Amino acid sequence: MTVETSFLGITLANPLMNASGVHCMTVAEMDELAQSAAGAFVTKTATRDYRAGNPQPRYVDVPLGSINSMGLPNEGLAYYLDYCLARQNQQALQFLSVVGLSYDEIVENLRTIEASDYQGVTEFNLSCPNVPGKPQIAYDFELTERLLTEVFSFFTKPLGLKLPPYFDIAHFDQMAAILNRFPLTYVNCVNSIGNGLYIDVDKEQVVIKPKGGFGGLGGDYIKPTALANVRAFHQRLNPSIKIIGTGGVRTGQDVFEHILCGASLVQVGTALHQEGVGIFERLVAELEAIMEAKGYTCLEDFQGKLREIN
Numbered sequence: 001m002t003v004e005t006s007f008l009g010i011t012l013a014n015p016l017m018n019a020s021g022v023h024c025m026t027v028a029e030m031d032e033l034a035q036s037a038a039g040a041f042v043t044k045t046a047t048r049d050y051r052a053g054n055p056q057p058r059y060v061d062v063p064l065g066s067i068n069s070m071g072l073p074n075e076g077l078a079y080y081l082d083y084c085l086a087r088q089n090q091q092a093l094q095f096l097s098v099v100g101l102s103y104d105e106i107v108e109n110l111r112t113i114e115a116s117d118y119q120g121v122t123e124f125n126l127s128c129p130n131v132p133g134k135p136q137i138a139y140d141f142e143l144t145e146r147l148l149t150e151v152f153s154f155f156t157k158p159l160g161l162k163l164p165p166y167f168d169i170a171h172f173d174q175m176a177a178i179l180n181r182f183p184l185t186y187v188n189c190v191n192s193i194g195n196g197l198y199i200d201v202d203k204e205q206v207v208i209k210p211k212g213g214f215g216g217l218g219g220d221y222i223k224p225t226a227l228a229n230v231r232a233f234h235q236r237l238n239p240s241i242k243i244i245g246t247g248g249v250r251t252g253q254d255v256f257e258h259i260l261c262g263a264s265l266v267q268v269g270t271a272l273h274q275e276g277v278g279i280f281e282r283l284v285a286e287l288e289a290i291m292e293a294k295g296y297t298c299l300e301d302f303q304g305k306l307r308e309i310n
C-alpha cells in the first residue's frame, strides 16, 4: 500500500502540502517545509513589491479553526522566485503563488515568471479576501475570463488557480464553463471563506483589527464547503484539469474525504499553523491507517469515487 502520487508526471511521496500563506513567508519557513514530510510546498502569495500587510492582530486561532485578515504581507515576487530558482533541482515539485494589486500588475508578474528559468508550477491566486478595497477576483466571472485570456496568450508554464469557495450550483456551472476553455494544470478549491466575523464575548469585541474584524475563515468551519467545491469542480472540469483540495484538513480522514471528492493533492492551512510541520507525518500515518482498514492499496483506488444515494 502506498500514498505516493504523481503530479505533472512528478512522483511525490504523498499528496500533502501547505496551503499558501501558512508556514511559507520566509526562506526559513519554506526550508522547514521542504525538509518536512510534506510531498510538496507552495510559497506565500507574492505581489511585485514587498507588502507589510494589515495591522495586528490579523490572525487568530479560534475553537473551530481560524480567522485572518493578513492583507497579503509578502517579501515581493523576486524573493520567492529567487528561492524557487535556487532550489528547483533539489525539490521535487515547487508551487509559486502570485497575484497583483491591479490587472496590469498581475500580467506583469506572470510575464516575469514566464521570462524566468522557473520550471515549477505557478498558482495564480484569484481569491484573496483581505486586501481592503480589492474584491476577490474569481467572484467576477467576466474579469476572470478576461485575465485568463490575456495570461494564456503568453504564459506557457504549468498554471493553477486558487479559487474562493462558491455556494451556488449555477456559479459552479458558470465558473467551470469558463475554466474549461483554458489549458489549466489545476484549480485549488478553496481559499478561506471570506469576511467571516468571530466575537470575543467577554470583551464584546471582534478579535482581529483589520476591516472591523471581518476576515477569512479556515479550519473545521469550512470543510463541508471545501469538499463541495472539490466535488463540484471535479464533476465539471475537463479531466486534464486536476483539483487540489484545501480547507478543513486536520486529520487523515479529512485528507481521505478530499481525495474521495476528487482531489489529487491536499493542502493544509489552519491545522499546519497550529501544529507545525510535524502534522504531515501524522496525516500520512492516519491516511495509511484508513486505507489499510478499507483495503485500498493506492490513492487511485478511491480518488474521485464518492458515491451518491440512488
Ligand SMILES: C=Cc1c(C(=O)O)[nH]c(=O)[nH]c1=O
Residues within 6 Å of the ligand: 021, 045, 068, 069, 070, 071, 072, 073, 125, 127, 128, 129, 130, 131, 191, 192, 216
Ligand atoms: C493572499 C492573500 C490571502 C490572505 C491574506 O494575506 O490576508 N488570507 C487568506 O485567507 N487568503 C489569501 O489568499
